[in-house]
Amino acid sequence: MTLQNDLLLRTARGELNERVPVWMMRQAGRVLSQYRAVREQAGSFITLAKTPELAAEVTIQPIDAFDVDAAIIFSDILVVPEAMGLPYEMIESRGPVFPKTVRSSVDLGQLRVADAETDLGYVLDAIRLTKKELNGRVPLIGFAGAPFTIFCYMTEGKGSKTFSVAKKLLYTDAAFAHTLLQKITDSTISYLKAQVLAGADLIQLFDSWAGILSPEQYRQFSLPYIKQICDAITDVPVTVFAKGAFFARHEIGQLDCQVVGLDWNMDPTESRELVPNKVLQGNLDPCVLYADFAQIKREVKHMLDAFGHQHYIANLGHGIYPDTDPDKARCFVDAVKELSTR
Numbered sequence: 001m002t003l004q005n006d007l008l009l010r011t012a013r014g015e016l017n018e019r020v021p022v023w024m025m026r027q028a029g030r031v032l033s034q035y036r037a038v039r040e041q042a043g044s045f046i047t048l049a050k051t052p053e054l055a056a057e058v059t060i061q062p063i064d065a066f067d068v069d070a071a072i073i074f075s076d077i078l079v080v081p082e083a084m085g086l087p088y089e090m091i092e093s094r095g096p097v098f099p100k101t102v103r104s105s106v107d108l109g110q111l112r113v114a115d116a117e118t119d120l121g122y123v124l125d126a127i128r129l130t131k132k133e134l135n136g137r138v139p140l141i142g143f144a145g146a147p148f149t150i151f152c153y154m155t156e157g158k159g160s161k162t163f164s165v166a167k168k169l170l171y172t173d174a175a176f177a178h179t180l181l182q183k184i185t186d187s188t189i190s191y192l193k194a195q196v197l198a199g200a201d202l203i204q205l206f207d208s209w210a211g212i213l214s215p216e217q218y219r220q221f222s223l224p225y226i227k228q229i230c231d232a233i234t235d236v237p238v239t240v241f242a243k244g245a246f247f248a249r250h251e252i253g254q255l256d257c258q259v260v261g262l263d264w265n266m267d268p269t270e271s272r273e274l275v276p277n278k279v280l281q282g283n284l285d286p287c288v289l290y291a292d293f294a295q296i297k298r299e300v301k302h303m304l305d306a307f308g309h310q311h312y313i314a315n316l317g318h319g320i321y322p323d324t325d326p327d328k329a330r331c332f333v334d335a336v337k338e339l340s341t342r
């Protein structure tokens with residue numbers, strides 16, 4: 001199937017383009033009333049994610065609503081721990097919770113390396129169906145959490161401001177941490193390879209909790225595992241988005257990935273210097289979308305001027321916030337297109 005709009009894919013591969021491609025992290029499932037209607041129909045987030053027809057529907061909603069240049073498959077990073085034998089629950093207005101956690105070698109022994117086809121077939125079915133329904137309109141992004149971020153949730157059991165239980169394990173039992181990180185990595189490689197086979201055109205790794213580590217810990221407990229994944233995914237462009245890891249930009253730029261994602265704390269010019277030979281993605285503060293339309297446009301112009309119009313994918317610096325007005329999201333997308341078209 002040839003893509004009608006392959007702007008994002010060409011840009012991610014390092015080619016020059018006619019305008020800046022744009023999409024938004026967490027564009028599916030956070031701000032659209034159409035999403036909430038389907039979510040209600042499904043009954044729960046997990047049922048929705050496990051029903052390929054519905055997952056495909058909400059994946060495509062933001063393409064219709066915002067006219068973005070890519071779809072991202074509707075799922076969650078926490079499907080990987082579940083596939084390893086650690087089920088999660090999504091608690092309304094609280095977020096994900098793991099009733100059981102992994103904190104000892106006994107817990108570790110009960111986990112398996114996930115086999116994508118048997119344990120995550122529902123995501124692969126959703127990708128296949130979405131590709132069919134997209135009918136080549138835009139590329140489809142597959143994704144996974146980076147191993148350290150998944151480690152945080154598996155050990156802590158829920159979200160946290162500090163993830164101090166997870167970090168404590170790094171200091172008190174590094175061998176345990178590395179064994180668990182390797183198991184997550186092996187599962188993730190199997191999962192992402194299967195996503196590519198199912199039709200994902202690009203892959204993004206979300207290291208959402210990278211910013212809680214020191215540079216030295218990041219080098220020890222996160223980068224080597226991201227490197228294994230980058231080395232294993234060879235057929236499609238890979239984006240590494242490590243939220244808060246401003247200190248690791250140069251090293252991330254040395255990985256065999258094509259795109260480096262930036263959050264809004266990372267200066268565009270400085271990032272270009274630290275990561276000279278990669279495509280950059282980001283990095284508008286999601287809170288800019290609370291401003292009025294004129295100011296959103298000014299901020300987008302400022303961002304485009306700072307990054308330049310080539311080797312660049314416009315995005316927010318993190319996922320769009322749930323209380324964002326969809327018209328403001330649309331304004332962001334339209335501004336990128338209007339201001340970057342040659």
Ligand SMILES: Cc1c2[nH]c(c1CCC(=O)O)Cc1[nH]c(c(CCC(=O)O)c1C)Cc1[nH]c(c(CCC(=O)O)c1C)Cc1[nH]c(c(C)c1CCC(=O)O)C2
Pocket residue numbers: 024025026027028029030039045072073074075076077078090092094095096143159206208243319
């Ligand atoms: C850390 C993380 C998670 N999930 C994800 C990350 C990495 C990105 C980031 O840093 O934000 C990634 C994710 N989660 C979801 C997607 C789907 C595609 C998309 O919208 O881009 C993606 C790409 C759906 C979701 N994941 C979740 C929902 C809301 C569940 C619901 O509808 O009840 C959705 C649509 C739940 C979730 N899942 C997670 C949390 C902390 C929460 C609760 C907060 C929230 O609502 O976003 C874990």
